[in-house]
Amino acid sequence: MLRVDQAGEYGATRIYAGQLAVLRRNCPEAKLVARMASQEQRHLDRFNRLMSDRRVRPTALQPIWNVAGFALGAVTAVMSEKAALACTDAVETEIDRHYSEQLRQIGADDPELASDIAEFREEEIEHRDIAREAGATTALGYPLLTAAIRAGCRVAIELSKRI
Ligand SMILES: [Fe+2]
Ligand SMILES: [Fe+2]
Numbered sequence: 001m002l003r004v005d006q007a008g009e010y011g012a013t014r015i016y017a018g019q020l021a022v023l024r025r026n027c028p029e030a031k032l033v034a035r036m037a038s039q040e041q042r043h044l045d046r047f048n049r050l051m052s053d054r055r056v057r058p059t060a061l062q063p064i065w066n067v068a069g070f071a072l073g074a075v076t077a078v079m080s081e082k083a084a085l086a087c088t089d090a091v092e093t094e095i096d097r098h099y100s101e102q103l104r105q106i107g108a109d110d111p112e113l114a115s116d117i118a119e120f121r122e123e124e125i126e127h128r129d130i131a132r133e134a135g136a137t138t139a140l141g142y143p144l145l146t147a148a149i150r151a152g153c154r155v156a157i158e159l160s161k162r163i
Contacts, residue, residue, distance in 0.1 A: 001102055001105075001106075001113070002047060002050055002051050002054065002056045002113070003051075003056055003057070003058065003059050003160060003161070004059070004098075004157055004160040004161045005047050005099075005102070005117070006044065006047035006048060006051055006056075006058060006059075007058070007059045007061065007062065007065055007156070007160035008095060008098070008156075008157065008160070009040055009043040009044040009047055009120075010044055010062065010065055010066075010069070011065045011068075011069040011156065012040040012043070012044075012069070012091065012095075013037065013040045013041055013044055013069075014065060014066055014068075014069025014070045014073065015069045015070070015072050015073035015087065015088075015091065016033050016034075016036060016037035016040060016073060017037070017069075017070055017073060018069065018070035018071060018072065018073025018074035018075075018077065019033050019073040019074065019076065019077040019084045019087070020033055020034060020037065020073075021070075021073075021074055021077075022073075022074050022077035022078055022084075023077050023081065023084065027081060028081075028134070029081040029084055029085060029134065032085075032130055032131075032134060033084065033088075036088065036127045036130070039123050039127070043120045043123070046116055046120075047116075050112075050113065050116070059159075059160045059163060060163050061159055061160055061163050065156065065160075068156075072087065072149070072152070073087065076145075076149075079139075079140075079145075080139060080140065082135050082136060082138050082139035082140075083139045083140070083141075083145060085131040085132075085134050085135060085136035085139065086131070086136040086137070086139040086142050086145050086146055086149075087145075087149055088127055088128065088130075088131040088136065089128055089131040089132055089136040089137070089146060090145070090146035090147075090149035090150045090153070091149060091150075091153055092124045092125065092127045092128035092131070093128055093146075093150060094150050094153035094154060094157070095121075095124045095153070096121060096124055096125050096128065098157055099117050099118075099120065099121040099124065100121065102117055103117055103118060103121070
């Protein structure tokens with residue numbers, strides 16, 4: 001669980017880094033993204049800490065998520081500001097699903113991990129809602145774009161559990 005969660009938070013920081021590299025500084029979307037990115041960094045730091053405490057190795061796919069995450073962020077931001085928000089909408093929808101499933105699996109077995117995941121899940125849902133309120137759903141090709149990104153996230157999650 002820690003391996004896939006750390007991979008996801010790492011990917012999130014890379015997506016936002018890709019978007020921030022492209023978005024005009026000071027546009028409203030860039031400000032939203034910068035704030036969300038700092039929360040992803042906090043999530044990542046926490047999972048890094050837990051991984052070293054519990055001696056869990058990171059996914060071997062990290063170098064791929066580094067490049068793929070940045071590329072996804074950059075490409076969506078090049079498409080448009082709203083497409084960048086649609087990317088957040090899609091990614092956070094899958095992360096919410098993933099964390100909810102983990103919380104069900106953990107139950108009362110690991111209160112420390114469960115409380116972190118529950119807290120981060122709240123923030124991911126907030127990110128999704130911020131993106132929607134800022135116009136994510138008005139992005140050109142929203143249904144197809146978000147379906148494709150969500151499918152990609154699900155594949156990345158399954159791979160990071162295994163490798
Ligand atoms: Fe996160
Ligand atoms: Fe997030």
